[in-house]
Amino acid sequence: MRKKHFYFIVVFLILIAVIAILGTVPNKYFEIAGGGAGDVNYSLSGSDVSASDVGIPPNDSSTESESAEPTSSANDTKKTTKPTKAPKGKLAYLTFDDGPSENTFAILDILDEYNIKATFFVIGKEKMGKQYKEIVKRGHAIALHTYSHSYKKIYKSEAAFYKDLEKIRTLVKKETGVDTKIFRFPGGSSNTISKKYSKGLMKKLIASSAKKGYIYHDWNVDSGDGGATNLKKEKLLSNIKRDCKGRDVIDVLMHDSGKTKQTTVEALRDIIDYLKSEGYKFLPIDEGSEPVRHKLRK
Ligand SMILES: [Zn+2]
Numbered sequence: 001m002r003k004k005h006f007y008f009i010v011v012f013l014i015l016i017a018v019i020a021i022l023g024t025v026p027n028k029y030f031e032i033a034g035g036g037a038g039d040v041n042y043s044l045s046g047s048d049v050s051a052s053d054v055g056i057p058p059n060d061s062s063t064e065s066e067s068a069e070p071t072s073s074a075n076d077t078k079k080t081t082k083p084t085k086a087p088k089g090k091l092a093y094l095t096f097d098d099g100p101s102e103n104t105f106a107i108l109d110i111l112d113e114y115n116i117k118a119t120f121f122v123i124g125k126e127k128m129g130k131q132y133k134e135i136v137k138r139g140h141a142i143a144l145h146t147y148s149h150s151y152k153k154i155y156k157s158e159a160a161f162y163k164d165l166e167k168i169r170t171l172v173k174k175e176t177g178v179d180t181k182i183f184r185f186p187g188g189s190s191n192t193i194s195k196k197y198s199k200g201l202m203k204k205l206i207a208s209s210a211k212k213g214y215i216y217h218d219w220n221v222d223s224g225d226g227g228a229t230n231l232k233k234e235k236l237l238s239n240i241k242r243d244c245k246g247r248d249v250i251d252v253l254m255h256d257s258g259k260t261k262q263t264t265v266e267a268l269r270d271i272i273d274y275l276k277s278e279g280y281k282f283l284p285i286d287e288g289s290e291p292v293r294h295k296l297r298k
């Protein structure tokens with residue numbers, strides 16, 4: 001009997017020791033693997049509100065500016081496939097359109113400071129091979145925005161659009177090795193400028209692009225830098241604050257287009273600081289990203 005008691009006490013002491021050791025091991029070793037921000041699947045539904053909701057004027061002007069287009073809203077119905085460890089939500093896709101430009105390196109340096117990855121929707125700039133390469137080298141997403149960005153040219157017909165889109169796809173592939181089918185329509189999918197050149201074209205392009213395996217992304221937060229030359233940096237930030245309200249997943253429209261968008265570079269740290277303070281995490285767009293999309297406007 002004594003022996004039995006002795007063994008019992010030994011086992012009991014070992015158990016206590018094990019429990020004590022486990023208690024001191026950092027919790028992370030017991031967390032379920034995976035479940036980083038990249039594993040979250042967000043789904044946006046009803047992602048449309050008319051332009052008047054954000055005070056953006058009607059846009060039948062022929063200016064080649066994305067800000068002439070409406071900002072759509074998202075109701076942010078959010079789904080997570082891994083509810084255990086997925087962050088409770090706030091996700092920001094920073095997007096830079098119309099580059100590369102003489103601002104590309106400055107933008108990349110700021111993103112590096114914060115260790116943030118963004119998405120560059122690029123156009124055809126034959127002499128900026130270095131910039132295309134650097135975007136990819138530093139871990140950002142490179143995506144397509146047509147080669148010419150000329151509304152007159154690209155929105156003439158479906159064939160004209162794809163010819164131009166394929167041209168930038170080929171250039172990006174040549175310069176970076178990345179063959180992407182992610183793109184953004186110049187002016188957004190809700191643009192009404194295209195109807196000047198071909199009525200009903202956007203509807204056709206939306207359908208045919210999906211058939212061809214292309215994925216388009218619009219935006220739901222507009223810095224406003226597309227509509228004006230060097231908008232004050234305070235204004236860029238306040239536009240972003242306005243559009244972020246109530247949204248967990250944001251796709252922020254900014255421009256990488258040289259001297260006329262210099263204030264975008266100047267405002268970028270403030271923009272990132274603000275979004276961080278609001279709890280957003282930053283990701284580049286990839287093929288698994290749920291696209292923010294506008295409502296088609298006739
Ligand atoms: Zn653009």
